[in-house]
Amino acid sequence: MIGATTTDNGANGLVRLFLLVGLGVFALFPLVGSTFYVQLGTKVMVFAILAMSLNLLVGFTGLVSLGHAAFFGIAAYSVYFFTPGFTAASVWWTLPAAVGLAGLAALVIGALSLRTKGIFFLMVTLAFGQMVFFLFHDTPIGGSPDGVYVNAVPTFDALGIDLPELRDRYQLIEGGARAPFTLYYVTLACMLAVYAFLAVLLRSLFGHVIKGIRVNEHRMRALGYPVYGYKLASFVIAGLLGGLAGYLWAVQSLFVNPELAGWHMSAEILLMVILGGMGTIYGPILGALALEALRELAEIAIEYGVTASNAIGLTEMDPHRAATDYYLLVEGVVIIAIVIVLPRGLSGLIEDLAAYLRSGRRSAKGEAEQAT
Amino acid sequence: MSETLLRTDTLSKSFGGLRAVSDVSLEFPVGLLHAVIGPNGAGKTTLINMLSGDLKPSSGAIYLNGENIAGLRADQVSKKGVGRSYQKTNILAEMTALENVRLAAQSRVGGGLGLITAVKRRGDLIDRAHAALERVGLRAADDRPASALSHGEQRQLEIAMTLATEPNVLLLDEPLAGMGPEETERMVALLRSLVAGHAVVLVEHDMDVVFSVADRLTVMVNGAVLESGSPQAIRASAVVREAYLGEDEDDA
Ligand SMILES: Nc1ncnc2c1ncn2[C@@H]1O[C@H](COP(=O)(O)OP(=O)(O)OP(=O)(O)O)[C@@H](O)[C@H]1O
Numbered sequence: 001m002i003g004a005t006t007t008d009n010g011a012n013g014l015v016r017l018f019l020l021v022g023l024g025v026f027a028l029f030p031l032v033g034s035t036f037y038v039q040l041g042t043k044v045m046v047f048a049i050l051a052m053s054l055n056l057l058v059g060f061t062g063l064v065s066l067g068h069a070a071f072f073g074i075a076a077y078s079v080y081f082f083t084p085g086f087t088a089a090s091v092w093w094t095l096p097a098a099v100g101l102a103g104l105a106a107l108v109i110g111a112l113s114l115r116t117k118g119i120f121f122l123m124v125t126l127a128f129g130q131m132v133f134f135l136f137h138d139t140p141i142g143g144s145p146d147g148v149y150v151n152a153v154p155t156f157d158a159l160g161i162d163l164p165e166l167r168d169r170y171q172l173i174e175g176g177a178r179a180p181f182t183l184y185y186v187t188l189a190c191m192l193a194v195y196a197f198l199a200v201l202l203r204s205l206f207g208h209v210i211k212g213i214r215v216n217e218h219r220m221r222a223l224g225y226p227v228y229g230y231k232l233a234s235f236v237i238a239g240l241l242g243g244l245a246g247y248l249w250a251v252q253s254l255f256v257n258p259e260l261a262g263w264h265m266s267a268e269i270l271l272m273v274i275l276g277g278m279g280t281i282y283g284p285i286l287g288a289l290a291l292e293a294l295r296e297l298a299e300i301a302i303e304y305g306v307t308a309s310n311a312i313g314l315t316e317m318d319p320h321r322a323a324t325d326y327y328l329l330v331e332g333v334v335i336i337a338i339v340i341v342l343p344r345g346l347s348g349l350i351e352d353l354a355a356y357l358r359s360g361r362r363s364a365k366g367e368a369e370q371a372t
Numbered sequence: 373m374s375e376t377l378l379r380t381d382t383l384s385k386s387f388g389g390l391r392a393v394s395d396v397s398l399e400f401p402v403g404l405l406h407a408v409i410g411p412n413g414a415g416k417t418t419l420i421n422m423l424s425g426d427l428k429p430s431s432g433a434i435y436l437n438g439e440n441i442a443g444l445r446a447d448q449v450s451k452k453g454v455g456r457s458y459q460k461t462n463i464l465a466e467m468t469a470l471e472n473v474r475l476a477a478q479s480r481v482g483g484g485l486g487l488i489t490a491v492k493r494r495g496d497l498i499d500r501a502h503a504a505l506e507r508v509g510l511r512a513a514d515d516r517p518a519s520a521l522s523h524g525e526q527r528q529l530e531i532a533m534t535l536a537t538e539p540n541v542l543l544l545d546e547p548l549a550g551m552g553p554e555e556t557e558r559m560v561a562l563l564r565s566l567v568a569g570h571a572v573v574l575v576e577h578d579m580d581v582v583f584s585v586a587d588r589l590t591v592m593v594n595g596a597v598l599e600s601g602s603p604q605a606i607r608a609s610a611v612v613r614e615a616y617l618g619e620d621e622d623d624a
């Protein structure tokens with residue numbers, strides 16, 4: 001598989017600088033982006049949280065799960081469950097309850113699927129994910145197989161912030177108007193919090209144990225670690241964080257559908273993790289960003305390409321239709337190319353670049369010292 | 373006085389039709405180095421695997437301090453004070469030598485999963501790791517990835533990991549295989565120093581080493597104990613000569 005050789009999650013100075021610049025871009029983006037792109041940015045950050053949570057399993061514990069969307073879907077649907085009518089419920093209890101439900105599901109699914117390993121683990125998590133999908137798709141619990149609307153945004157009744165009001169305000173202002181974009185910043189804060197949480201976790205005694213389990217599970221057991229328990233704890237934490245992403249998704253889109261929990265979504269998160277690189281905490285953020293950007297660019301490129309070929313009489317296609325029909329093809333080819341060129345993902349490239357720049361600077365300094 | 377810390381009673385393991393270990397009853401008291409020798413495929417590693425919990429016995433019992441630990445998982449056995457090294461090097465290849473041993477030491481930290489405690493704040497674990505590395509003569513290897521160590525150094529690392537778990541029983545499966553003469557000498561000295569306070573079980577092919585360090589010797593052939601006793605008794609045993617030590621031992 002894609003090797004994650006960087007076990008050290010402590011970013012060096014240059015990488016830190018890169019991350020800070022990235023944070024600046026995220027923080028200032030709403031000032032220049034149109035409403036559409038700010039919403040897209042919120043979506044990217046939700047996926048970034050989701051992908052970071054999966055990476056705790058894939059990149060740091062060595063567990064490749066194909067059912068991670070289940071926890072995303074469960075928390076998203078919880079928001080729908082908790083606001084049955086048009087009366088908004090408070091964030092103070094719906095958030096912990098939604099995230100808790102996702103964690104509970106992770107405890108049950110993890111307890112059963114962690115009895116298997118490797119490809120079997122992959123299959124069992126896939127099967128559990130599909131079970132959750134069918135729960136929402138084919139039973140009355142989910143409301144409708146096509147998805148359901150969440151009728152009221154949870155209220156955030158503290159600090160005088162009213163989430164629904166602010167959310168609606170920015171939705172109503174169209175055409176690149178400046179607005180507070182509260183939900184964008186709430187999501188950004190959550191993303192930073194998840195990053196910080198993972199950074200602390202991976203530096204803890206626990207974090208070092210799961211990294212050891214990824215490298216050599218057998219040896220860790222022989223050293224006295226109850227490997228199953230550690231894996232389960234990691235699985236539940238990943239489920240909780242995935243639940244946070246699901247909650248934010250439901251608040252952002254006010255619409256939930258069974259596909260949120262399905263295998264296609266699980267595969268897409270895995271793709272973000274692989275694309276961004278598994279060896280670092282921030283890699284999946286890049287992966288989520290890259291996948292979304294790729295999608296947008298692929299559509300734009302196809303539209304332009306088809307328009308051009310229509311103009312010279314080569315084709316007679318609706319450019320817009322072509323874009324929605326073929327973007328997955330273009331996206332797939334580009335992803336394969338990236339994975340071949342960058343086996344450690346985008347973050348691997350950044351780590352290598354930082355190491356290269358650092359060594360270059362050091363040797364330049366060395367030469368300068370020799371010259372004097 | 374030497375008490376029997378570890379004891380097996382008609383311990384057996386079958387792989388399908390193959391009886392890899394057959395009715396082995398042995399005692400491993402504290403303060404003695406008990407060497408297990410035998411030809412390839414005799415069942416030595418399988419015996420160690422059962423003692424460490426890596427393999428479940430097919431039948432028989434393993435008593436540690438009087439408690440039957442047969443059937444416990446490897447991590448449970450390890451927590452009870454049984455440490456082992458592997459014949460085929462078994463380390464955390466991607467991690468540094470220090471982290472390998474530090475994780476071994478960390479396994480003795482009680483109380484929860486350690487979700488909150490930062491590794492940095494447990495400098496004592498690093499100190500213990502350093503001490504174990506020092507003991508096997510690998511102090512300089514600290515920051516090198518375990519995969520970059522020489523074969524002999526990896527063998528030393530494996531012993532350091534075992535020591536860092538602070539076991540009472542040491543199960544060493546051919547620890548000297550692949551070590552150079554200097555490293556071997558150092559390890560033999562280390563083995564001698566470990567005997568006090570530990571029950572040491574040593575599987576080893578090098579007869580010079582075996583006869584120089586062992587207090588007791590067990591010869592296994594085809595899964596069964598052929599003979600067990602003091603080195604002098606084994607050397608003198610006609611059965612052992614015939615079945616295992618062979619002609620070259622006569623020349624010596
Ligand atoms: N997991 C297993 N499955 C099936 N057969 C096994 C297994 N492990 C060991 N055996 C067989 O059991 C017998 C004893 O093997 P074991 O590894 O215990 O021998 P050994 O005395 O350690 O030999 P060596 O000196 O070569 O290390 C051998 O015939 C081996 O092929």
Ligand SMILES: [Mg+2]
Pocket residue numbers: 416417418459545
């Ligand atoms: Mg063996």
